[in-house]
Amino acid sequence: MDGTRPENRIEDGRGLSRNPSHFTEGHGNPATAAEITGRSIVKAGQGEPSWAVGGSYQVIRIIRLATHFWDRDTLDEQERITGRRRNGRWLDGAPSTEGAVFATDPQGRTTPLNSHVRTAAPNPRTAPPMVRRSYNYDRGSDDQGLIFSCFQNDLEKGFEAVQRRLQGEAMAKYTLTTGGGYFFVPPPGDAWLDAITDG
Numbered sequence: 001m002d003g004t005r006p007e008n009r010i011e012d013g014r015g016l017s018r019n020p021s022h023f024t025e026g027h028g029n030p031a032t033a034a035e036i037t038g039r040s041i042v043k044a045g046q047g048e049p050s051w052a053v054g055g056s057y058q059v060i061r062i063i064r065l066a067t068h069f070w071d072r073d074t075l076d077e078q079e080r081i082t083g084r085r086r087n088g089r090w091l092d093g094a095p096s097t098e099g100a101v102f103a104t105d106p107q108g109r110t111t112p113l114n115s116h117v118r119t120a121a122p123n124p125r126t127a128p129p130m131v132r133r134s135y136n137y138d139r140g141s142d143d144q145g146l147i148f149s150c151f152q153n154d155l156e157k158g159f160e161a162v163q164r165r166l167q168g169e170a171m172a173k174y175t176l177t178t179g180g181g182y183f184f185v186p187p188p189g190d191a192w193l194d195a196i197t198d199g
Helices: 034-041 075-082 115-121 154-167 172-173 191-198
Strands: 009-010 014-018 056-066 131-138 146-150 175-185
Touching: 014 131, 034 075, 034 131, 034 146, 034 175, 115 154, 146 154, 146 175, 172 175
Parallel strands: none
Antiparallel strands: 009 014, 056 146, 056 175, 131 146
């Protein structure tokens, strides 16, 4: 499936683009190579097989978006469902490069409790341990959405933990997962091949 990243750019070390819902995404990713590696690369001693060390677990989801339905909502409604402004700023006014302080909004008056960002990462100062990169796809007016891809060193703590938290989020009525899978990306070089053939 072909995908695009409209307005693809790097800001403050993060790869950003505009998704089919007209929002800039990618703000939740780490800004440095060390942080990216820390979230995505399997390390020795974390309980994974030796052949997995240096590799990464990838999840891909094909997510159809009800863009016509979404576009009927007002900008204010869309931002409250997402939990951010279209440009990435937090609803409490904090810049996108800082974490929102949800503790000062326990009732969800500023950022609704069922908004996408608040359910995905209830404490944005400790973001989910994964690195994501999405691509827009367009197969005609009734089939548009995201090719969601994420990498992590632990599926349970990364993608799966986020998916459990997203149950009941306000954005759920605009999305439909139609495909995808779990994959392992081996580390570069011949060391991985030696590890699986020897052990």
